[in-house]
Amino acid sequence: MERTASEPHRIAVLSSGISRGSNLQAIHSYLQAHEQRVQIALAVFTRKASPAFAQAQSLGICTALIAAKDMAVFEDKLLELIQLNSIELLALAGFMKCLSAGFITNAAIPILNIHPALLPKFGGKGMFGMAVHEAVYAAGERVSGATIHLVNPQYDKGAILAQKVVNISICKNPAEIAKVVLKAEHELYAPTICKVLLNN
Numbered sequence: 001m002e003r004t005a006s007e008p009h010r011i012a013v014l015s016s017g018i019s020r021g022s023n024l025q026a027i028h029s030y031l032q033a034h035e036q037r038v039q040i041a042l043a044v045f046t047r048k049a050s051p052a053f054a055q056a057q058s059l060g061i062c063t064a065l066i067a068a069k070d071m072a073v074f075e076d077k078l079l080e081l082i083q084l085n086s087i088e089l090l091a092l093a094g095f096m097k098c099l100s101a102g103f104i105t106n107a108a109i110p111i112l113n114i115h116p117a118l119l120p121k122f123g124g125k126g127m128f129g130m131a132v133h134e135a136v137y138a139a140g141e142r143v144s145g146a147t148i149h150l151v152n153p154q155y156d157k158g159a160i161l162a163q164k165v166v167n168i169s170i171c172k173n174p175a176e177i178a179k180v181v182l183k184a185e186h187e188l189y190a191p192t193i194c195k196v197l198l199n200n
């Protein structure tokens with residue numbers, strides 16, 4: 001199924017575990033409002049119980065469930081879906097597992113991840129969710145932010161594509177930092193995806 005020039009570019013969003021789906025929602029809203037040359041053609045989840053799963057369905061996004069118990073099986077199925085659906089970019093949002101070098105090579109499309117801090121600081125294994133903001137707070141940082149990077153087989157180590165810096169000097173605790181950073185994530189992800197796909 002090849003995309004014709006008049007059809008929108010097709011992306012997939014991938015989340016694992018119990019994802020809130022706030023980035024999925026933000027990407028969807030941005031594309032609807034600003035950039036109709038790109039569409040979320042598929043949202044892939046590892047658990048049906050994820051709030052983001054129901055949300056994707058209510059947004060009319062095509063969904064797929066793949067168990068992530070065996071990562072080799074998971075990657076094979078994901079690759080098949082990418083190819084069947086002519087996906088041109090895979091956006092990770094709350095996907096907590098590493099993807100293998102083989103998968104990344106075979107997919108042969110840009111694979112992006114969003115991280116809730118200014119990489120290369122505060123990244124790596126175990127650095128997800130509130131653990132990131134707690135570390136940022138404990139370090140006494142005055143700024144934090146969101147980072148979009150290409151995915152490679154190491155956690156949070158791929159080439160950085162975009163960052164949005166936010167002032168957190170007035171945040172009184174990690175939860176306040178999380179709130180400010182999440183807003184930055186929502187502002188940064190969709191425009192970066194469009195930049196990568198549309199080369200602008």
Ligand code: GRF
Pocket residue numbers: 015019020021022023024052093094095114115116129185
């Ligand atoms: C975001 O904070 C993102 O940076 C991280 O996982 C979280 C996903 O949140 N990788 P949501 O499910 O998009 O709300």
